[in-house]
Amino acid sequence: MNKTHLYLIYSLLILCWGLLIFNLVKSSTSSTTTSTVIPTDAALAGSGEPVALFRLPDSLTFAGEEVPLLTPDVRERLDREIYVNAYWHSNMIMLMKRSRKFLPEIERILAENEIPDDFKYLAIAESALMNVTSPAGAKGFWQFMRDTGREYGLEISRDVDERYHMEKATLAATKYLKKAHEKFGDWTSVAASYNMGQTGFSRRQNQQLSQNYYDLYLNEETSRYMFRILAFKVIFENPSKYGFNLTEEDYYYLPEFKEIEVKEDIKDLASWARQHDSNYKSLKLYNPWLLDRNLNVGRGKSYTIRLPMG
Structure with missing residues (x-):
């Protein structure tokens, strides 16, 4: 080498x-x-605000009927729905902001028809105060199926679906709730049966030899249903306790309306709205029960269409 x-x-x-x-x-x-x-990252991770824990109320009623908060599973089920809804911030904020548009009128109709005020929270649980459609085809604030809606006086046709008419659907709901109360005798059972149907709820009562909702073993949806309603009541009646501090200007409100009675066919709703110093968008927003671009008025019938003032 x-x-x-x-x-x-x-x-x-x-x-x-x-x-x-x-x-x-x-x-x-x-x-x-x-x-x-x-260690620096760990220190930062531990420096955030603690998650708030909520105490259940000492007592609670639905429609004047006592909720058995001393029963362990009742406390746990209510606890669950309060946390689920209180920490679903975006949904709860929008519910609260939207509530001033519709709850005053719902409260008025319930009171005039001797239905407990707490049933407004059932409407929130059913539809979040929106004209939604369920997978089964139930529609509107009160989620009426087609046949049930017609049974309680709502018009459902090609041009009109009054399940989307908040005032008329609320009135129909009061009739349904009164009839259910005649059957069950207590408002808690009425609310629970609104979810699973009167026949289904009555069958569970008979099978399990108990009339009390809180003593029944039910499917997951109905088992949670009453507690969702109760959670909305608890949070809406004590918003600041759960971190919701809305001011008056945070809420949504309906505009002032002019009401126009219609007794003849309207061939073009867009043109008709223009003739009344409005537009098609406003007509559809505030009259969602109008389904088509025209309106056929049967003999002897009339409709009231409302449009924003100004």
């Missing part, structure tokens, strides 16, 4: 040794850096 080869080998060994030392130093520096960062 000549000297040139020896020099080359020595040079490679020195280079490899240098690279090895460089990597060891780099690894040591990285380890030191990591060990100082982790």
Whole structure:
């Protein structure tokens, strides 16, 4: 082996040794850096605001009927729905903001028809105060099926669906609730049966030899249903306790309306709205029960259409 080869080998060994030392130093520096960062991140993670825990009310009623809060599973089920809804901030805020548009009128109709005021929370549980459609085809604030809506006096046709008429649907709901109360004798059972149907709820009562909702073993949806209603009542009646501090200007309100009685066919609702100093969007927003772009008025019938003032 000549000297040139020896020099080359020595040079490679020195280079490899240098690279090895460089990597060891780099690894040591990285380890030191990591060990100082982790405690910092951990400290930051623990510096946030604590999650609020809520105490259940000492007593609670629905429609004047006592909720048995001393029963362990009742407390747990109510607890669950309060936390689910209180911490679903976006939904609860929008419910509260929307409530001033519709609850005053719902409260008035319930009171005039001798239905307990707490049933307004049933409407919230059913539809979130929106004209929604369920997968089964129930529609409107009170989620009437087609046949049930017609049974309680709502017009449902090609042009008109009064399940979307908040006032008329609320009036129909009061008739339904009164009839259910005649059957069950207590308002809690009336509310629960609104979810699973009067026949289904009555069958569960007979099968389980108990009339009390809180003593019945029910499907998941109906088992939670009353407690969702109760949770809305608890939060709406004590909003600041659950972190909701809305001011008057935060709420939504309906505009003032002019009401126009219609006794003849309207061939084009957009043109008709323009003739009354409004537009098609406003007509549809405030009269969602009008389904088509025209309105056929049967002999002897009339409709009241409302449009924003000004």
